[in-house]
Amino acid sequence: MTLAAPHINTKNTLSLGYGDHLRFSRLIQKRYGLCFPEKRYPDLERGIRQAFAASTCTDLNEYFDLLQDPDHGAAHFERLINALTVGETHFFRDAGQFDALYSHALPQIIERRRALRTLRIWSAGCASGEEPYSIAISLRQLLPDVDEWSITILGTDINTEALDRARKATYGEWAFREERAKQWQPHYFHRRGKRYELVSEVRRMVTFAQLNLAEGVYPAYETNTTLMDLILCRNVMMYFPEPVTRQIVERFYQALTDGGWLIVGHAEHSLITYQRFQTHNYPNAILYRRADHSSFLPKDWHWLILPPPKEENPAAPTLATPLDTQPISQSPPGLPQNGQPNDSDPIEKACDLLNYGHSARARDLLLKAIEQNPRHAPTCALLGQAYANLGYWQEAEYWCRQATRMDKLALKAYYTLALVLQHQEQLDSAITAMKKVIYIDRHNVLGHFGLAHLYHNNNQLPQALKSLNNAYHLLNGRSEEKVIPDSGGITTASLRETIVRQQQLWSAEANNELKIERTGKGTDDGNSGLES
Known part of the structure; x- marks a missing residue:
């Protein structure tokens, strides 16, 4: 079938x-x-x-x-x-830039800081953590006494869901498609089923925090963004208009120590935007450095914008010899030589695609997978999610119902189905589906929160307030910065704040309805409208 x-x-x-x-x-x-x-x-x-x-x-x-x-x-x-702001990235992304970092910028920073044994590095727009972890791995390769140094590696991003993945530090094979990542993977990752978990020694070197670069909250001690030796902000400026980009670059300049380095994406180079920095050219990489004296352009150069380097397919880079002279092993077994993800597990790849917002590509992959295994409920549930993300409600409903027919405990399928039915204005059916989410897992915060909204939309205020109260109590004891699973990156603090405000507003609605009801009764029977 x-x-x-x-x-x-x-x-x-x-x-x-x-x-x-x-x-x-x-x-x-x-x-x-x-x-x-x-x-x-x-x-x-x-x-x-x-x-x-x-x-x-x-x-x-x-x-x-x-x-x-x-x-x-x-x-x-x-x-x-x-x-x-979904940023798809991978370890040691852009071999040319990491060659320049590994062979030039990092050794120079290490030598300059050797007396104090302190390093401060900021990955601004770190996405799911591959970039700051790549820096941490590089430092462990370059510094034989790395554990005797005081090293700060800060990863910030506006995307709370990406930061949650970064803190978990588990990755699929697609994250290791660079040659350097494949070579160092056996030394710094443990295989956990179909994914790879970063070793604790590297994880401890990096801290993560939410930060919007468009806001003027840096450099500041409160955000730990001062006195940086190196700032990486690659492929982030494209999200901002030119005036905001210039403000960000100026703040980066102030956040760096004298002689500190700034690395941006290939498509983001500009002699105008980075005119206060010294420009250093390396093979397939341009790096900027803060100097004691600004380097301003002549006025008649202000039309000049550096074009991005041409896309090439260079040979695998030659790695600088680590100070510990430890030889680097060959690619680990099980990972294809071309760095492509293992096609034998299309479900894992589809999940990654959905996480990175590529719903159409995930849908196409899942449709091929369902042809091979038509009775696989998780594939049907993921197809429902992919179609829902694309706004195809009927198709999403179809695949969610297929999943629930095959597996009566397919929680995620019921949750997606409830939202899809609500979008189609089938509130009663949506409430039934969301109730099944809670029946399967009575501690599911999103289930109670979603049910509260469905009840409210269906003019069932008492039930809405009860479900909202259940969701609120389930948040007790959770870390404020912890992301609610499968919420799209909503934190405990954000959801708690939303629930409290909704409780206040909906309680006021319920009180108003009660007053109107009492007033109506008082008019009908000639009484004052007060309860006896």
Whole structure:
């Protein structure tokens, strides 16, 4: 038996017009400083579709109003920003830049700091942690006495979901596609099933924190962003308009010590933006360095912008010899020589694609997988999630129901199904599906929180308040910065704040309804309307 994909009904999908792109992009830039010009509208639409699918709104107008609501919108805006700022990265990304770092910048910094044995490094826009962990691994290779140094490696990002993955420090094979990553993987990772867990010695070297580069909260001791020897901010500036980019670069300059280094993405080089820095050219890499005296350009050079280097396929880089002279092993067994992920596990790859916001690619991969194993409930559940992220409600419902028919305890399928049915204005059926989430796992915070919204939308205030209260109590004892599982990056603190405000507003609604009811009864029977 083969489960064929249902015909896509475009009449029943989420549609964004030019006006939607414009109003959402303006709201996002006003609130977070992130810029989505017209050429990046496809990225904007992808993120909106994904975040909208996880909400309980029935249309884009309701969702837009929710984002602007000071009482209810914070957690939903956090989820939208996470969907919009998904950064797909991997270990030792960009061999040319890491060659320059390993052979030139890091040895120079180490020599300059050897007397004090202190290093301070900041990965700004660290995504899921591969970049700062790559720096930590490099330092362990370069420093035989690394544990005797005081080393600060700070990873910051606006995306709370990415930071949660960074703290967990477990990765799939696709994260090791660079040659250097494949060579050092056996030394610094333990295989855990189909994934790789970073050793604790490296994990302890890196700390993570949420930070929006568009905000003026750095450099500051409060954010641990002062006196940096090295700042990496690669492929992040594209999210900001030019004036904000210049402010960020100026703050980086102030955050660096004299002689400190700044590394940006290949497409982000500009003689104008980085004119206060000295430019250092290496094979396939340009690095910037703060000097004691600024290097200003002549006025008639202000038209000049450095083009990004041409894409090439250079041979594997020659690694600088580590100070401990420990030979580097060959590629670990089980990892293909070309660095591509292992196609024998399409489900694992599809999960990674969904995590990075590539729902269409995940859907295509899962459709091939379901042909090979048509009775695999997890594949059907993931297909439901992928179609929901793309705004195809009927197709999402179809695959979620397939998953629940095969597995009566398919919690994630029931949760996605509840949201999909709500988007189709089938509130009673959505409530039934969300109740099954709680039946399967009565400690599921998102299940209680989602059920509260469904009850509220269905004008069942007492039940909504009860579910909201259940969600609130389930948050007790959780770390404020801990991300709620499968929430799209919503933290405990953010969800708790949202719940408290909703409890206040919905309680006021319930009291008003009670007063109206009592007033009506008093008018009917001639009494004052007060309870006897």
